[in-house]
Amino acid sequence: MADADILTLTDDNFGSSIDAENAPVLVDFWADWCGPCKGLAVILEEIAVEQAGNVKIAKVNVDEAPSTVIEHEVLSLPTMILFKEGEPVAKIPGAQGKDTILEILSEFM
Amino acid sequence: MAESPVRDVIIIGSGPAGLTAAIYTARASLEPLVLEGEPSSTSDQPGGQLMLTTDVENYPGFPEGVMGPELMMNFKAQAERFGAEVQTVKASKVDLSERPFKVWVGRDTDGEPTYLAKSIIVSTGAQSLMLGLDREVELIGHGLSTCATCDGFFFRDQEIAVVGGGDSALEEAMFLSRFASKIYLLVRRDELRASQIMQDRAMANDKIEIMWNTSLVEYVGDTKIEKVKIKNNLDESISDLDVTGVFIAIGHKPSTSLFEGQLDMKENGYLKTQPGRTATNIEGVFASGDVQDDYYRQAITAAGSGCQAALEAERWLEEQE
Ligand SMILES: Cc1cc2nc3c(=O)[nH]c(=O)nc-3n(C[C@H](O)[C@H](O)[C@H](O)COP(=O)(O)OP(=O)(O)OC[C@H]3O[C@@H](n4cnc5c(N)ncnc54)[C@H](O)[C@@H]3O)c2cc1C
Numbered sequence: 001m002a003d004a005d006i007l008t009l010t011d012d013n014f015g016s017s018i019d020a021e022n023a024p025v026l027v028d029f030w031a032d033w034c035g036p037c038k039g040l041a042v043i044l045e046e047i048a049v050e051q052a053g054n055v056k057i058a059k060v061n062v063d064e065a066p067s068t069v070i071e072h073e074v075l076s077l078p079t080m081i082l083f084k085e086g087e088p089v090a091k092i093p094g095a096q097g098k099d100t101i102l103e104i105l106s107e108f109m
Numbered sequence: 110m111a112e113s114p115v116r117d118v119i120i121i122g123s124g125p126a127g128l129t130a131a132i133y134t135a136r137a138s139l140e141p142l143v144l145e146g147e148p149s150s151t152s153d154q155p156g157g158q159l160m161l162t163t164d165v166e167n168y169p170g171f172p173e174g175v176m177g178p179e180l181m182m183n184f185k186a187q188a189e190r191f192g193a194e195v196q197t198v199k200a201s202k203v204d205l206s207e208r209p210f211k212v213w214v215g216r217d218t219d220g221e222p223t224y225l226a227k228s229i230i231v232s233t234g235a236q237s238l239m240l241g242l243d244r245e246v247e248l249i250g251h252g253l254s255t256c257a258t259c260d261g262f263f264f265r266d267q268e269i270a271v272v273g274g275g276d277s278a279l280e281e282a283m284f285l286s287r288f289a290s291k292i293y294l295l296v297r298r299d300e301l302r303a304s305q306i307m308q309d310r311a312m313a314n315d316k317i318e319i320m321w322n323t324s325l326v327e328y329v330g331d332t333k334i335e336k337v338k339i340k341n342n343l344d345e346s347i348s349d350l351d352v353t354g355v356f357i358a359i360g361h362k363p364s365t366s367l368f369e370g371q372l373d374m375k376e377n378g379y380l381k382t383q384p385g386r387t388a389t390n391i392e393g394v395f396a397s398g399d400v401q402d403d404y405y406r407q408a409i410t411a412a413g414s415g416c417q418a419a420l421e422a423e424r425w426l427e428e429q430e
Pocket of ligand 1 (some may be wrong): 121123127144147158159161164165198199200236364397398400406407409411
C-alpha cells in the first residue's frame with residue numbers, strides 16, 4: 001500500500017494548514033496514552049490512502065496543541081473534527097469503524 | 110463474492126483470549142484468521158478491554174507492570190510473527206448450523222458469507238455496561254466517559270464523579286485523581302465490591318470522597334454535562350451534585366448477541382462450555398475468555414482459556430481428518 005500522506009498539526013500551524021487545503025480535512029485528536037486512538041489511527045491511514053484527493057487526514061497530538069484542544073472543546077480522545085473550507089462541520093467523539101467514518105465523510109463531500 | 114476458501118480456524122475477538130488462541134493455532138500451522146473487531150471507545154475494540162487501562166500490575170512476567178495497550182500490541186505482534194492473519198473488522202453474523210461454519214463481516218448479511226471455517230474460536234469478551242439514563246449515548250464525549258485513561262486529561266482541576274464500586278471503578282478514580290481536584294465515588298450500596306488492596310489505596314487518597322448508598326439518576330446540561338442529580342437510596346431524596354465529568358465503571362456484560370439462538374448461554378448471557386473445557390454445544394465451536402467466564406475475568410485467565418481453546422480446536426481438527 002502507498003504511504004499515507006497525513007498532516008501533523010500543532011497550535012502554531014493549525015489554522016493556516018487547514019485553510020490551505022482544498023479538500024475537506026478530517027482532524028484526529030489523539031495522544032500517546034490513549035488506547036482506542038491506536039485502533040483509529042490504523043483506519044485513518046487506510047482512509048488517507050483510499051480517499052486521497054477527496055479528504056485530507058490530519059493529526060493533532062493534544063499534548064502539543066493545548067490551545068487548539070480548548071478552542072474546539074475536545075473533551076474525549078480520540079475525537080475527530082471535519083473541516084470544510086476552514087470551518088468545522090462535524091464533530092465525532094470516540095473511535096469509530098471505517099464504514100461509519102466513510103458514511104459521515106460522504107455527507108460532506 | 111467468489112466462493113471463499115475454507116479456513117481451518119477463525120478466531121472472533123482480539124483480547125488476551127483471542128490473541129493467545131491465535132499464537133497457539135498459528136504455531137500449529139493452522140493459519141488462523143483473527144477478526145479483531147473495529148475501533149471504538151468502549152472496551153469492544155481491537156485489543157479488547159486492556160486498551161482502556163494504564164498499568165497492568167498482575168500479569169506475570171512484568172515485574173514493573175506493563176501498560177495495557179502495550180501488552181496487547183505485543184500479543185498481536187507475537188501472533189503475527191507466527192503467521193496469524195488479523196483483519197480490522199467485526200463479525201456481523203454467523204451461521205453455525207452446518208459445517209463449514211459461515212461468517213459475515215460488514216453490513217451486508219443477506220448475501221454470500223465473507224468467510225467459511227472448519228472451526229471457530231469465540232473470544233468476543235465483554236463490554237462496559239451503561240446506566241441506561243436519558244441522553245446517555247449523546248453525552249459520551251461531552252463530559253460522560255467510559256475510559257478514564259482516554260478522557261481524564263480534560264478534567265484537570267475539575268470536580269467529577271465516578272460511578273461504581275468494583276476494582277475498575279476504584280482504579281479509574283485513582284487514575285483520575287492525577288487530574289481532577291475532587292472525585293465523588295458514587296456507590297449504590299454501603300459496601301465496595303473491590304479487592305482489599307484497591308479499597309485501601311482509594312481510602313488513602315484524599316481527593317476521593319465515597320458517597321455510599323448513592324445512585325446517579327439524571328444528567329443535567331444542554332451540550333455537555335454541567336451537573337448531575339443523585340438519589341440517596343436510604344431515604345430516596347434527590348439532590349444536585351456539581352460535577353463536569355462522569356465516568357461510568359459499573360461492570361461488564363458478555364458480547365454474545367451474535368450467537369443468540371445458536372450457542373447455549375447461561376441466564377446471565379455468558380456462553381456455556383463443557384465443564385473444564387472450552388467446547389460449546391456445537392462441535393467445532395470453542396469459547397474462551399470473558400465471554401464464557403463470569404467468575405475470574407482476568408487477562409491471565411482469558412489468555413489461559415485462549416490457549417485451551419486453541420489446543421482443543423487443533424485436536425478436534427485432527428480427529429476430523
Ligand atoms: C479498565 C479495565 C482494567 C482492567 N485491568 C486488568 C488488570 O489490571 N489485570 C487483569 O488481569 N485484568 C484486567 N482487566 C480485565 C481484562 O481486561 C479482561 O479480563 C480481559 O481483557 C478479557 O479478555 P478477552 O480476550 O476475553 O476479551 P476482551 O478483552 O473483552 O476482548 C474482546 C474482543 O472481542 C472483539 N469483538 C467483540 N465482538 C466482536 C465481533 N462481533 N467481531 C469481531 N470481534 C469482536 C473486541 O473487538 C475485542 O477485541 C481490566 C478490564 C478493564 C475494563
